[in-house]
Amino acid sequence: MPDAAAAPRIVVGVAGGIAAYKAVSLVRELVRVGADVTVVPTESALKFVGRPTWEAVSRNKVSDDLFDDVATVRHVALGRSADAIVIAPVTAHTIASLAAGLAGNLLGTTVLASSAPLVLAPAMHTEMWEHPSVRANMATLIARGATVVGPETGELTGGDVGAGRMSEPEAIAEVVQSLLVPQTLVGQRVVVSAGGTREPIDPVRFIGNRSSGEMGVQLARAARARGAEVTLVAANLEVPPPTGVTLVDAPTAAAMREAMQEAATTSDLVIMAAAVADWVAAEPTQEKLKKTELGETFSPLLHRAPDILGELGASKPAGQLVVGFSAETAVDSDQRETLAREKLRAKNVDVMCVNQVSDQLGFGNVETIVTMIHHASPQSRSVTGSKHSVAGQILDALLDR
Ligand code: CTP
Numbered sequence: 049m050p051d052a053a054a055a056p057r058i059v060v061g062v063a064g065g066i067a068a069y070k071a072v073s074l075v076r077e078l079v080r081v082g083a084d085v086t087v088v089p090t091e092s093a094l095k096f097v098g099r100p101t102w103e104a105v106s107r108n109k110v111s112d113d114l115f116d117d118v119a120t121v122r123h124v125a126l127g128r129s130a131d132a133i134v135i136a137p138v139t140a141h142t143i144a145s146l147a148a149g150l151a152g153n154l155l156g157t158t159v160l161a162s163s164a165p166l167v168l169a170p171a172m173h174t175e176m177w178e179h180p181s182v183r184a185n186m187a188t189l190i191a192r193g194a195t196v197v198g199p200e201t202g203e204l205t206g207g208d209v210g211a212g213r214m215s216e217p218e219a220i221a222e223v224v225q226s227l228l229v230p231q232t233l234v235g236q237r238v239v240v241s242a243g244g245t246r247e248p249i250d251p252v253r254f255i256g257n258r259s260s261g262e263m264g265v266q267l268a269r270a271a272r273a274r275g276a277e278v279t280l281v282a283a284n285l286e287v288p289p290p291t292g293v294t295l296v297d298a299p300t301a302a303a304m305r306e307a308m309q310e311a312a313t314t315s316d317l318v319i320m321a322a323a324v325a326d327w328v329a330a331e332p333t334q335e336k337l338k339k340t341e342l343g344e345t346f347s348p349l350l351h352r353a354p355d356i357l358g359e360l361g362a363s364k365p366a367g368q369l370v371v372g373f374s375a376e377t378a379v380d381s382d383q384r385e386t387l388a389r390e391k392l393r394a395k396n397v398d399v400m401c402v403n404q405v406s407d408q409l410g411f412g413n414v415e416t417i418v419t420m421i422h423h424a425s426p427q428s429r430s431v432t433g434s435k436h437s438v439a440g441q442i443l444d445a446l447l448d449r
Contacts, residue, residue, distance in 0.1 A: 055084040056228050059126055059162075060106070061135035061155045063142040064092025066205050067171035067214035071136045072097060074217035075105045081225065081436050086126060088112065088155045090142065114154050123154055127161030134224050135159075136197075137171035137214045140182050147185035165227040166194045169220045174210030197223050219291040226273040229440065232447050234275035239311035240268045241322035241356075243283035245301045248332040249348055257323045261285035263373070263416075264321035266439035268293050271317070274443060279315070281307045283322050301325045301353040312360050312368070317446070319371045320357040328353045361396035369446065372397045375405040381419070385428055388421055398423050401442060420445055 058078055062071045068089070078085050087102040087110050094112060102110040114123055127133070135142065135155070142155070146168075151157045159166065168189065176182060177199060190196060198215030214220075242264020246254035261282065268280040269290035278293040283304055289295050296311070298304035301324050312318050327350035337346075357372045364370050372395060374388040381404075388402040402419045417432045420442065431441035 055082050056131040057129050058083045058085050058224060059130045059133045059158055060085055060087045061133060061138070061142075061158070062087060062089040062093040062097070062102075063135060063137055063139040063155075064090050064095060065137040065139045065171045065214075066096060067137035068093050068096040070214055070217055072101060072105055074134070074136055074220050075102070077217055077221040078224065079106060081221070082434070084108070086110075086130075088126065088158055090153055090155055112154055114157060116154075123151075123157035124161040126154075127158040127164075130158070130162050130164045132165050132167065132224050132227050133159060133162055134167040134169065134220060136167075136169035136217075136220050138168045139170075140172050140176045140179070143168070143170065143182060143185045143189065147188040167197060167220065167224055167227065168194050169197045169214050170199045170212075171214035172199075172212050173204055173208065174212045177212045195223060195227065216291070218288065222269065222273065222291055225269075226275070229270075229273050231275035233271055233443070236271075236276045236317060237279075237315045238268075238271040238276040238317045238319070239279040239281060239308065239315040240264050240271065240319045241281040241283070241298070241304060241308055241324075242268065243285045244323040245283045245304055245325045245353075246299055247301060247325045247328040247353070249329045250333045250335065250337045252336055255325060255327070255329070255350075256284070257325070259283075259323035260287055261322075262287050262435050263439065264319070265289055266435045267319055267321055267442065269436075270439040270443050273440075276317075279311045281311060281322070283324075301328055301356070305354050305356045305359070308356050308360060312364075315368065317369045317371070318360055318364070319373075320360070321373045323375065324356055325353045327351060355395065357397060358395040364396070369399070369449075370397045371399045371401065371442075371446065374400050374402045376402060377405060379404070385419060385421060388419075392421055392423055399446065418442065422449070 062068050085106040086108045087106045089112050099110050197220050200213045201211045202213040204212050243261035244257040244259030246256040248254050265287050268278050272278045272292050280293045281296045281298045283298050296307045298307040330349040330351045361370050374391050376384040376387050378384045384402050388400045392400040400421045418438050419428050419430045421428045431438050
């Protein structure tokens with residue numbers, strides 16, 4: 049998404065299908081990432097989900113009626129001001145109306161009055177989806193530039209199984225977002241690590257950290273939205289990964305080292321956003337440790353974990369950009385920058401992103417400030433906002449270089 053200052057305006061059209069209830073999550077997700085969303089349900093969509101729900105989740109007035117607000121020429125204004133229109137679910141009936149260019153309801157006029165990208169997320173029974181008239185209407189809409197998400201194969205209403213299930217709201221939201229950001233990373237391969245490693249002490253206990261994985265996940269999502277081919281190396285994520293990326297599970301420092309080294313050999317941009325353990329248990333036991341045997345104090349022998357970023361920095365091929373994250377508890381920003389600059393030099397990375405953490409600060413989906421330090425410049429640059437917004441700003445700043 050573009051920066052929060054210019055919230056993109058998105059029209060979410062909802063046609064009359066049971067999947068309308070899933071569109072509630074789509075609207076919530078688009079609002080969450082900073083979009084100004086107006087929902088335009090068809091009359092039959094309102095039989096599935098009512099106006100108050102749409103108004104509550106979109107935080108905007110909802111109308112399906114062409115004759116509401118005639119003085120503001122609403123049927124044209126909505127379409128003209130939209131940065132994108134997504135119709136989810138789009139039914140066989142609405143697909144036919146769109147293909148024919150019908151203007152019998154507010155959704156039809158909005159689409160006709162708009163030159164913004166149109167995203168369609170169909171949902172219907174398999175027989176309908178495969179019917180030649182639906183196929184022909186879809187071909188017409190695709191030829192006019194519509195982007196189609198799904199439908200997926202799965203369980204349909206009434207217990208049938210087949211093609212026709214609406215794609216998940218997150219997947220639709222990601223397609224919409226990718227239409228709103230410039231495709232600056234097409235052809236680039238990006239690997240991002242995210243989350244916090246957990247180092248086993250015995251089969252049930254581990255040494256871990258408080259990283260939720262939010263920052264790394266948002267970076268992977270932002271890179272994907274800009275057209276990159278993305279690998280997300282994930283350690284114990286507490287947040288859902290984005291769709292459209294290759295997900296590699298790496299729960300421990302050792303697994304992450306292997307996954308990152310492999311992915312880095314073919315990547316143009318390497319981002320280490322994961323919180324990796326600095327020490328791992330020298331000899332994790334196969335059996336559960338017993339209090340009765342250990343007594344009142346217990347100090348497991350810990351060994352230094354590999355410094356993955358340091359290794360990647362030391363062996364980076366020409367042209368590859370390596371980015372690290374430095375979570376610092378120092379309250380003074382100059383001191384944080386000094387510490388981060390030392391890490392940048394020691395690990396031979398190109399850019400270090402510094403943020404302040406404490407037990408109250410920095411973890412999860414919260415507002416954040418990240419200062420970017422470049423190896424080639426004494427100047428730093430700070431970006432601020434939600435982690436979603438900060439991730440996009442970091443990628444755009446890297447591209448400025
Ligand atoms: N990092 C890594 N491997 C480790 C530890 C850290 O690759 N074993 C990476 C992190 O992913 C991050 C950067 O190094 O990108 C800095 O991590 P941070 O924990 O701030 O620094 P450390 O080098 O671990 O130093 P310290 O904990 O002493 O501050």
